[in-house]
Amino acid sequence: MYKHDFSLFLRPITNPEMVDLFDKLKMEAGPLAKYSHLPDDYFFFPKLEGDIGPHMKFNGKDVLNWSLNNYLGLANHPEVRKTDGEAAAQYGMGLPMGARMMSGNSVNHLELERQLAEFEKKEDVMLLNFGYQGVVSIIDALVDRKDVIVYDAESHACIIDGVRLHMGKRFVYTHNDMDSLEKQLQRATKLADETGGGILVITEGVFGMSGKQGDLKGVVALKSKYNFRLFVDDAHGFGTMGKTGAGTGEEQGVQDQVDLYFSTFAKSMASIGAFVAGSKNIIKYLRYSVRSQIYAKSLPMPLVVGALKRLELLKTNPSMKDNLWKIVNAMQNGLKERGFNIGTTTSPVTPVLFKGGVGEAANMAMDLRENYGIFCSVVIYPVVPKDVIMFRIIPTAVHTLEDVERTLSAFSKLKTKLDSGFYKEEALVSVTKAI
Numbered sequence: 001m002y003k004h005d006f007s008l009f010l011r012p013i014t015n016p017e018m019v020d021l022f023d024k025l026k027m028e029a030g031p032l033a034k035y036s037h038l039p040d041d042y043f044f045f046p047k048l049e050g051d052i053g054p055h056m057k058f059n060g061k062d063v064l065n066w067s068l069n070n071y072l073g074l075a076n077h078p079e080v081r082k083t084d085g086e087a088a089a090q091y092g093m094g095l096p097m098g099a100r101m102m103s104g105n106s107v108n109h110l111e112l113e114r115q116l117a118e119f120e121k122k123e124d125v126m127l128l129n130f131g132y133q134g135v136v137s138i139i140d141a142l143v144d145r146k147d148v149i150v151y152d153a154e155s156h157a158c159i160i161d162g163v164r165l166h167m168g169k170r171f172v173y174t175h176n177d178m179d180s181l182e183k184q185l186q187r188a189t190k191l192a193d194e195t196g197g198g199i200l201v202i203t204e205g206v207f208g209m210s211g212k213q214g215d216l217k218g219v220v221a222l223k224s225k226y227n228f229r230l231f232v233d234d235a236h237g238f239g240t241m242g243k244t245g246a247g248t249g250e251e252q253g254v255q256d257q258v259d260l261y262f263s264t265f266a267k268s269m270a271s272i273g274a275f276v277a278g279s280k281n282i283i284k285y286l287r288y289s290v291r292s293q294i295y296a297k298s299l300p301m302p303l304v305v306g307a308l309k310r311l312e313l314l315k316t317n318p319s320m321k322d323n324l325w326k327i328v329n330a331m332q333n334g335l336k337e338r339g340f341n342i343g344t345t346t347s348p349v350t351p352v353l354f355k356g357g358v359g360e361a362a363n364m365a366m367d368l369r370e371n372y373g374i375f376c377s378v379v380i381y382p383v384v385p386k387d388v389i390m391f392r393i394i395p396t397a398v399h400t401l402e403d404v405e406r407t408l409s410a411f412s413k414l415k416t417k418l419d420s421g422f423y424k425e426e427a428l429v430s431v432t433k434a435i
Helices: 021-027 078-091 107-120 131-142 157-165 178-195 216-224 280-287 301-316 318-337 358-372 401-419
Strands: 055-058 061-065 124-128 148-152 169-173 199-204 229-233 260-264 274-278 350-355 377-379 388-393
Touching: 061 358, 061 401, 078 301, 107 124, 107 274, 107 301, 124 131, 124 280, 131 157, 131 199, 131 229, 131 260, 131 274, 131 280, 148 157, 148 178, 157 199, 169 178, 178 199, 178 216, 199 216, 216 229, 274 280, 301 318, 318 350, 318 401, 350 401, 358 377, 358 388, 358 401
Parallel strands: 148 169, 148 199, 199 229, 229 260
Antiparallel strands: 055 061, 124 274, 260 274, 350 388, 377 388
16 A cells, blocks of 8 residues: 555445454553563562562572662661551551541541642642552643643653543653753644643653653743643652752752652652642642542551651651662662663663663573572563663662672673673573573
């Protein structure tokens, strides 16, 4: 069919043959499902066992673990463990029973919101049960068919899914490219003028795969020329970025220009839950509009009490963030000195990039785990381009410089093997002993 031959689109579909829904799903497996034949619980859905920390068990062996978003080491902090245990014993996991709007509110929920708002230098905060669900629902609540969304091309899946719910127009700008953003804002402004709608710009504080900070400073500078509101997902920035750990907005000196600041408790807080911070008026609107909260049970009391303790430690123990960055700098500088490509990260997220295919990626990951005792996530297409292998290292405050040196040595040996073609020749799950 030639490029401009539309005849096929004009032909009626005759006698379409019905298929069983589940059979269709088997035929049209998603991009990751194509790798489901690989060993269960090894590359996908792996089981890490033992106390949360740098040293755990995988596949029955001790491993040095770089795959937990436990940035500040709070997951296994003795004060956190004590508070979590006492709160669970006092309240159980059922209290409060019911949605927040109906019967699920408490003084502890309100106090956590107050403290988070104060910490983020915003007027108010709304607690959310989950980060992913929260972002999707916030976007859904903020815009209608007259409004226009403009978002970064490398936004997290929760942002993409939230944008998909939008019934109006949406424009995507090239990742962190302010010229591209301005062009899309020009298009959005013209359209919003016609529809009588508004514009919502969405980006991230820290992009979780590349580790690059979103150019929040560049985005807010465009507010002087265009009328839009800014929503920032700072899941990886909260607790790790900025002088006090208040996030990437603080790091770049533009927190006051971020209209809605979002983060999750699943990273630096090492727990479950999330929050969104902003002006009193918009947070009040969201309380009455975010469907995932209105129609869901309130965040359980032990998680709220535990979050209060975690926030207290985050605010009063700056040594945790200092030690995190000591490990980050040692790892990232060590990798660069050894000639590794770690992209453009400016955060603790540390990608290590290689050239190779899926088979090589699987062999490298298995060699690293089985023969060097190091566990870190391996990322393949479609998350990265087809010829790219990414090992994603997440340093934490409870890793040591010895852990860093051991890992640098192992990666140097992996690179030697990859360059020699070793991983291309070896069969999957048949990796020889370490050199």
